[in-house]
Amino acid sequence: MPLKTPVEYVESLRRLKIRAYVGGERVGSIVDHPAIAPHINTVSKTYELAHRPEHQEVMTAISHLTGERTHRYTHIFQSADDLVKKIQMLRLLGQTTGTCFQRCVGLDALNAMYATSWEVDAVEKTDYHARFRRYLERVQREDLMLAGAMTDPKGHRAKRPAEQADPDQFVHVVERRADGVVIRGAKLHNTGGINSHEILVMPGTGLGPDEQDYAIACAVPADAPGVLFIFGRQSNDSRKLEGGCDIGNPRFGVVGGEAMVVFDNVFVPTERIFLNGETKYCGGLVNYFATWHRANYGGCKGGNADVLIGATAKMTKILGTDKNAVVRDKLVEMVHMNETTYASAIGASAMGYKLPCGSFMVDPMMANTVKQNITRNVYMIGRLSHDLAGGFLATMPDQKALENPEIAPFVKKYHTANPDYDVMERIKMGRYIENMTSVTTMVEAMHGAGSPQAQRIVMLAQAGIEEKIKMADTVISGTDDVPGLPLPVRELAATKG
């Protein structure tokens, strides 16, 4: 069965020669590095749950290529139900890990590439799609983890790729060879790449006809020569190295272990190239990816918020405020915001429609509302969590204070609230809340899958403003009379002349 176990996943990573830098230093073994291991632990959960019978339906699917049961994270969406199940899988994983589990980017990238390569071939008579299917079969068979890589550095935001002072601000082809191409550039905020098997590189924006070299989509092994990962600094990252109660989420990571992936003149053989110069399909590819991806946030952040709400509710018990009507009303508000985005993500999925290639796309308007609300709600939910958890969040003691016998008794004594709960429960819940509402976490929710304004641009395009104006015209004209109905609409005499 093509479903890796967690151990197989970890061991397969260990075999890769990934060139990664954390804290400015070259990492010997990513698997054993304390800053990376938590992210690997998180991904391991995605492998683990796929083996559990009770989660089989949401965690796996039957491949349309092979007919075999594969991990849902390598599956091409075959129905609206597949889209719904994806959201359910994300909420389950969010609840289980309390953080980002990274594989969604690769999943949506596979789907975007699948649909786009089909569409390019249909018009251009290229053979990208067949090539991509071969690649996909291997991904499914080996249950690989993929990182999608889309976001370019972008340089000066008011300029196009071809106008940048530094042409490398967007990944592009710098050399064309008989057997492939050489690419240069970087992708930023790359989720999970550092502990993936493969990187699926895609253009990060729509392109003009003069920007052919930027129209490149391809798969690159994570340890290909010229690929290097530079880990971004996260809020409170050094606590991962300290261990102890300050760590927040002790087993899992914060967000997705985002890194800068540098492509320093990386050679890509032809078999791994899925788009090469066809600029007019780039906008569509980005759009496909972003649309699927924006709906996801109603699932994963929903699961994460469940844990955050749980931690907050626990805090009110520890404090002894849990019976207060206004406190309960604030918990309800957290739940309400969370369920709104989950419901919308389900709606977007249930309204999924078939693309020309046969796979399924979520409703674009709904998917964009999900993400737009996330960019607001994580702040409002975090704020309510801070409200209920108290000032303690800002002044919690550290592990070291608990280890020094001169002061530990004071620290414990004076941080005990409801004595039914051990003080360590309070501290650990507090650190988890801090973790989940840190700048790194919030900003990921704000900007992942596109900034708020990106969603609004899609919404305006999707809004059908002119159709709405027609509806208003029809209603106020009063002319949409019911045929044969003897009830006259009121005269609107004055409107004449």
Add this chain to the structure above:
Amino acid sequence: MPLKTPVEYVESLRRLKIRAYVGGERVGSIVDHPAIAPHINTVSKTYELAHRPEHQEVMTAISHLTGERTHRYTHIFQSADDLVKKIQMLRLLGQTTGTCFQRCVGLDALNAMYATSWEVDAVEKTDYHARFRRYLERVQREDLMLAGAMTDPKGHRAKRPAEQADPDQFVHVVERRADGVVIRGAKLHNTGGINSHEILVMPGTGLGPDEQDYAIACAVPADAPGVLFIFGRQSNDSRKLEGGCDIGNPRFGVVGGEAMVVFDNVFVPTERIFLNGETKYCGGLVNYFATWHRANYGGCKGGNADVLIGATAKMTKILGTDKNAVVRDKLVEMVHMNETTYASAIGASAMGYKLPCGSFMVDPMMANTVKQNITRNVYMIGRLSHDLAGGFLATMPDQKALENPEIAPFVKKYHTANPDYDVMERIKMGRYIENMTSVTTMVEAMHGAGSPQAQRIVMLAQAGIEEKIKMADTVISGTDDVPGLPLPVRELAATKG
């Protein structure tokens, strides 16, 4: 085919001897009364669209009782898809009429009664369900319009039905006869009753074992002796009588023509009684009704908001502000709020699950988020409409000013904005916006299907706070280790002792 035409609907109403009061006066013919006709026009649209081939799928369904194609407004939900189609029907009708089309209350009441009567019978060995199915068959066959009647006056809100100074503050049985019961009381805010064929009376709240007389559900013909309707006053209602450009929505009504229905010792024969004394099922009945009904608001208000957004967008063209980036961003915000609730309503429907009786219920948490957001968004959407449409909304000229030649030229001249648009377009769009954001309209959206706090009570019950606490406990304990995985979680030594 059991689908009435609009004309048949109107003629069938004409045959009823409905006792109705508008503006304090007994109405001769409801069909010809200018305050009621707009509401009849709106309902007529529901009959009309069911005959249009392009809308057949959303407007009709195959009855599970008869196998015949019936109006979706008399259909028992047989699948999640039926629930989704209901929401789509509501949005279509909302877009077509720009107001409330009233029949949803009856639809959800039929479904609530269907499921509850089944459940009562299953336990109590009564025969309400069979009785109700007979009734339902007639409703479907004759394509009747039903008004659900649930909201009691409630008297002192801190007291239960049996504690009220006036026992009639909740509808109750005042006499039991061999062939039926006599009921007394009233139902408030009753949507569509005044132009319905039948009233489906249900208890308005959960009841205690000592409140058996209040546990009564039954069907009453709208023109049964002892039934009278007292029309509530609406914002700007007298303009309906004036006609002209001040009317707002020239053909259709404002909200649902809400009335107080008085049951002044009304006799109900046994065949029309579907619950009688089984107090412990009342809470469930109310809950079923409310849950379906709360999801609806994402459909109907979504359609209404489409028209409002269209009217607002039109206003920006008339004013010449339509190219402004901030103006466009405000339109996007209106769209965003509107699509959020629509997406959630679709989500709630797509997650519909089978009840014991075989019919389908929406997801309760999602349904409640829909309504909760509506109680906020209508105000925010209205506010943005006012922002973009301008101060003109507060000082628009009236029809009479346009008819007086001394001043009409000034009125027209100085209210012309972009001269490409006739001044009457501006006035009529303005009046429609005023109409759609009037107190009557807003308050209906706020309190229909339950006040905001009612939704929050359900949400808290549905939130699974204890399960969420368990998730948080699991995550922060770090004990949910991946089996066999060699990566150790960081030591949490200090937590011991």
Add this chain to the structure above:
Amino acid sequence: MPLKTPVEYVESLRRLKIRAYVGGERVGSIVDHPAIAPHINTVSKTYELAHRPEHQEVMTAISHLTGERTHRYTHIFQSADDLVKKIQMLRLLGQTTGTCFQRCVGLDALNAMYATSWEVDAVEKTDYHARFRRYLERVQREDLMLAGAMTDPKGHRAKRPAEQADPDQFVHVVERRADGVVIRGAKLHNTGGINSHEILVMPGTGLGPDEQDYAIACAVPADAPGVLFIFGRQSNDSRKLEGGCDIGNPRFGVVGGEAMVVFDNVFVPTERIFLNGETKYCGGLVNYFATWHRANYGGCKGGNADVLIGATAKMTKILGTDKNAVVRDKLVEMVHMNETTYASAIGASAMGYKLPCGSFMVDPMMANTVKQNITRNVYMIGRLSHDLAGGFLATMPDQKALENPEIAPFVKKYHTANPDYDVMERIKMGRYIENMTSVTTMVEAMHGAGSPQAQRIVMLAQAGIEEKIKMADTVISGTDDVPGLPLPVRELAATKG
């Protein structure tokens, strides 16, 4: 003493030959017209309270021209304390009348004209200021009511005055004579003009050098030949004519009785002209007026909201929900929003600074925040009022229903909530809330003294973004070292190179 009594005010109005149209008809006597009388009643309160010893300090001031005690509504602000007292006067009047009392526009117009005429003279060596002081002395001596008239129809919003298809879209000079000018155009949304003695006409926008004919400011008697008032239609305006419990605010008007004032070739003698062709001062004049006026909303709407909050709190007692913790929390939220804008208005006033002419201007940034918050808070406060007052607001019975003995007993019986309160109290409170949250009321709060975007333009100009960037540069550079302090700032070595 130059303080009119209410009776004197009314009688002085009666002597004017104001040409007004209400409901399309020429009004015989404005004083006796049921649509206008409520507005006159409101203004009468401003005259009445000035005679009450307990309110003397806020309602009157010592004229800097004559040394006599005059009405504060004709006073030129001589100190920050005068500005604070104005806000206090507005809150008192708002609490007393529960509506708009209209005289603020005239007051701020007098002050704007006073300061601008001084500034024009100082540069241009004109004599507008002396002329204006003579005019002002008469206003103070006779305690006149003035309407400021600023808002032009504006036509196509993307075009300047001189670019409009119809040159009359902004008031302008159409003829220049030896003894004065003839003006043509209209002013919209004019508050109080219909029951004022005088209209102070001002340009409505900044002007370019080629728009000299539009640079006209002057005083026009309300009954000057060529001046006519066309009353705008208000939400539920016809109820004023019906009387009874539906009226809302039984004694006073809704908002300010806004009208269109048409200047149909009105001759203005030189003595009444205070600006004539000096285009470059027009922006400043508008700005002065708007800035003072925006701060006002924290006072008047604060007082109005006090009454609305009171009516809402009363409703919770009538319903029996007043002890509920969440209900009380919602009342607190209404109070919080209201006091925020009041506090800001006081802040703007207390920070008042002296203008070149010697009078006092409020802090512009603070004044704009007041109005900006008002454009949001009135909706949120209204929403909470609707939430607490219940669905009743949308379906309240009308006066006629209470007069028909067939139904009056039902209406009373079933609208009685807590039986300690008479049902009429509930209805009247409900109607008042409807009144205060109607479209006319909300839109006035949104657009009066400038639309939301107008405030944001000022805020951006006032924000000192470049200064804030400098602050950030200084802080992050860490170079602002404390002289002589031995504590070194951490090395920032990497920043070099």
Add this chain to the structure above:
Amino acid sequence: MPLKTPVEYVESLRRLKIRAYVGGERVGSIVDHPAIAPHINTVSKTYELAHRPEHQEVMTAISHLTGERTHRYTHIFQSADDLVKKIQMLRLLGQTTGTCFQRCVGLDALNAMYATSWEVDAVEKTDYHARFRRYLERVQREDLMLAGAMTDPKGHRAKRPAEQADPDQFVHVVERRADGVVIRGAKLHNTGGINSHEILVMPGTGLGPDEQDYAIACAVPADAPGVLFIFGRQSNDSRKLEGGCDIGNPRFGVVGGEAMVVFDNVFVPTERIFLNGETKYCGGLVNYFATWHRANYGGCKGGNADVLIGATAKMTKILGTDKNAVVRDKLVEMVHMNETTYASAIGASAMGYKLPCGSFMVDPMMANTVKQNITRNVYMIGRLSHDLAGGFLATMPDQKALENPEIAPFVKKYHTANPDYDVMERIKMGRYIENMTSVTTMVEAMHGAGSPQAQRIVMLAQAGIEEKIKMADTVISGTDDVPGLPLPVRELAATKG
């Protein structure tokens, strides 16, 4: 002159034998400790600016005790102007340091103690006030830094001090001696105590008559035997030790260096006791302190937000998005929220009123609105900053990456946006934004000076709900007729009977 220089302040700290723990270790010299020095640097600014002539008016005041010019931070408020100047001082210091400067707690504690001791003496014939004046004179003469200590650990929140399982959860007297008392307990979230000269201990809540031992207010030297400080852990605190570009605010601290202060059987001589057993004055003392303190947040957070807005605006220039209309509108929104709370704080101060002892108190309602808005606005301002600054905030490189020549060129190249700006500017601005929106910073703004609910309790008490109901009653009764005015109010006949 009793104004310390920064150097004198630092040297005076060096002479103290403060027992402090940071990171679980006893600190040798607080002045030289990298976690504490930034906080000392910040306070030094308060000393420094008092010597600058251009800031003399806001930074200093004339002591009413000695007639000498003293630091405003040791001054008893003698007028509303003193209150306004305090807010201005806070904004200036907030703009200068971009963080919390700590001395406000001591200032408001001095004022609260001053007023309360006067009031106790007036009734109880005690001599606390004279004693306190002697203490205050020394504070002013030596320009001491004081930390107010009010917040007790509080244990189980639903229990009173006397009901706690551990009686030490609130500071209390454990031994009474002839020459003083011995106190035990702790104060949490203590701002600035670790680098203060003196701690002013006050009860943290209103007390019942049986809680006399908890009614203790006194001054304790920061290095008194039995006093120890345990530094709370802050977000990203270890970066202070690393130095480099990750530090955020390179010179100054994050928030106020909050610590737990333990009073481990501390002896307090009589001369330093200002309240001892008079339980009924404790609520008032807390209230005085909290009211002054809540208004402060409009000043200090206003200044901090100026820097944050500046940093965000700078980021838009670096990115090249600064010309975008929607981007600018978001900056305006940040400014708007910030100026709203500043304006309210000024309003609260300008409305200051004289207390019985002669000092001045801010308007309580306004002061509470300030803090309530802060608890919301810091999140919304932070959110907009994240929106505009981009995903970069979550994945910025660290100092070490910039020092490793293998990767530094990539890091710099791919984080260069608008090439007019050096990449280090972008990183440092980003780190400062992260710093200012970290959990520690947000939570301090949320809970400092009392949690949101604490403000709402005061607001409800201050709201005058009954008076507002009376206003509503008066308005809707229509009985408040203008004497002698011939205009009749509309008949309300139906209201009778």
